[in-house]
Amino acid sequence: MNRDNAGPGQNGAAASDAVLELVGLGKDYGARTAVQAIDLVIRRGEIFGLLGPNGAGKTTTISMACGVVPPSRGTARIAGHDIRSDAFAAKRAIGLVPQDLALYDDLSPRQNLAFFGQLYGLTGAELARRIDWALGVAGLGDRAGDLVKTFSGGMKRRLNLAAGLIHQPTLLVLDEPTVGVDPQSRRHIFDSIRALQARGMTILYTSHYMEEVEELCDRVAIMDAGAVVASGTLAELRAQHGAGGLEVEIDGDGDAIAAAAAAAAPLGGTRTGAVLRFEPRPAYAPALAAIEATGAQIKRIGAQRADLETVFLALTGRGLRDA
Template sequence: MPVLEVVGLRKSYKDRLVVDGVGFAVREGETYGLLGPNGAGKTTTISMVVGVLARDAGEVRIAGRPHDTAGRATKSLIGYVPQELAVYPDLTARENLRFFAGLYGIRGSEARRRIGEVLEIVGLADRAGEAAGKYSGGMSRRLNIGIGLLNRPRLLVLDEPTAGVDPQSRTSILDSVRRLAGDGTAVLYTTHYMEEAQRLCDRVGIIDHGRMLAEGRPDELGAPDLEAAFLQLTGRELRD
């Protein structure tokens, strides 16, 4: 059974159809890349997947259970890391994690244990006592990912997690994602960096104008590499 199943998602804003019948699945331990140029419908699709935006039609299932904006039980299985940073700069990394752990209902010794695990995963254990406002952009991104891991999610949704970070931090983030997938987490990943998707994703779905144009392993898309396949299908660069 896939951890995430998406079937026939549709969403319109007034007379504009933004997502038109999108469907895909992500299995345990798989990293699935959702790729598309700006305005393709990726963000709207992800918002419906995580349950922050109501859909007009279609289905989303998490671990076999129906999921929507009111699905508290299924939302607890998701870790969502948005592109916008959601950290408090005046708090240390540990304090940020403790605050968000409390929102998940994780407290006491369990919170301490989980915060320690997350700091190791994202490589911030030795800087946990520093204010987040003193972090580099890459470190802040890693803390943002750590917040999404506190509840040990079955599905981790990462929206542009390496945007604007230095190469060293990008490598660290990609290594963390690989380890999480290796431990069985299903990962839904969006990026504007084609080389990331080529290296990281087991399968990709290419979306444009709200429709899924192609899906499969990067080497199954009928082109020498993922970048060529994307250009062939959409007629434009990923970072246009």
């Protein structure tokens, strides 16, 4: 494709495509900086993952983007509407599914959704139609009249999702929507998110579970200590920041394995049983040559695919799980 004739070029194309733009967005709580100054573009139709350990600043970032927390610096634009100067239109375009459940326990799902729908000015037949649709997305149609306080954690999470959808926002923001849910509800939430994407909704998904982000998201930003430390597609992040490991299985007796392990150690290899593991991946040829020079027979070589855990480790020197 000839880019010169394709429109305003990459920056212009990205801007017109942008559903959410964060522009130097940051937050201080007193002397503590929760979010430094984030620049990020979420494009129309994508599922974008914001991944980071607890305390990284994910909730603060999206709370600012949704107009719930006032920024200390920078701004955000939602579907072109600035949250500072055009807050009403910006908030209408966004649906927030908060980390902490925002539901009325003594009401039914239908009553909860009616309440949230009315906040957006929905009434009458249109409100009823939206409620039925949102209940269907959440898979709660058959429990629509029961009290929320009788629901499992997973059902409450699904209703929380429905509440964020009732005004059919352009951008749906989900903050750790699977914390404390059973596998079946988690599966349902994932399927719902994909179905919403298929009908054109843009999704911003925050999580500290890298497996979820890997499974669901088209692009990812990794956050740590209030900053985005890397962003891109999974393939880009893996290629740039995570080489993945190498496993070499030795065929032989204990002495042969010990000799191979001794040769591997200076190259970063560690031994578990008959398997020597290198992390990050070393240069293949010298590593294999060093092992074979001991006379050891190599039974199997496995290249381990880098995951986001590896990427996070490479970027921060810490694991996502223990951060």
